[in-house]
Amino acid sequence: MENCIIKSPLGFTEISGDKNGIMKVAVLNSEEKLTDNIPSVLKDCAIQVQEYFDGTRKDFDLKLNPQGTDFQKKVWEQLKTIPYGKTISYLDLSKQLGDVKAIRAAASANGKNPLWIVIPCHRVIGSDGSLTGYASGLHRKQWLLEHESPYKQQSLF
Template identity: 65%
Template sequence: MQETQITYYKTPIGIAKITGDKNGIQSVSVLDDDVVAAELLNQTVPFCLQDCVIQLEEYFKGKRASFGLTVNPKGTPFQIKVWKSLLKIPYGKTKSYLEQSKTLGDTKAIRAVATANGKNPLWIIIPCHRVIGSDGSLTGYAGGIWRKKWLLAHENPVKQQSLF
């Protein structure tokens, strides 16, 4: 059995905790408590997690719009189906929970889809932050609405219009 590795990475919106092994990244979560010991942030990143840290860094610098990682999230078959559908939402775009339910073939499953989104273990990499309410509201986000708003603004910055 492969031992799960853990590392921490400081992002502009909190400390990310990354777990995985040679079979892929299992989870990326954001910690609400920024009190992570400096030695944890400065530790050597395990080899199996290095690419994830590099790609997250590129994302936050605005140099990466999609991730090329092997992922291995743990979930039910339904959750995994929902999470795979999130990967089809383009960078800088949003989709409503109802639209996501339609994509999955069952508009009545909207609550189940929203619940599965909330259990997404791969923060940012599987972009559940791109799903919004039908009225455009930023409803539900395990990392906090302020982070969802930040991520959407990061992916779709307001362009300054030229005056001339």
């Protein structure tokens, strides 16, 4: 497996994968040494992550290979259907999965998503509109939702 560290507006980001696909994209809570030479199997992902943060990419087109249970993979596939700039509730997610009672299991799988921003788990919010739960921190979830919002908040000063 190959690894690299790139910088994003939300922190140092680790990308891991191999010829079978990208296995992990994770924002780190510490400063790391940036990778000088990004491995060829990770270059496209690094470019697309940068394009996302630059505002020129709304959808990722990558070969993915996340590791998880069958249920987790089913949840992650469902998350990929949430359009850029849109949100759904955890309840809506469990309904889309066909079991309204699976809300906690769906939320747990959402929290174990290994492909930060590529599989848009940040687009799932509480039924009341609250930014509940986010493994990478609620400040990052809020930033990502504002980044994707068609209504940009402008400063008055």
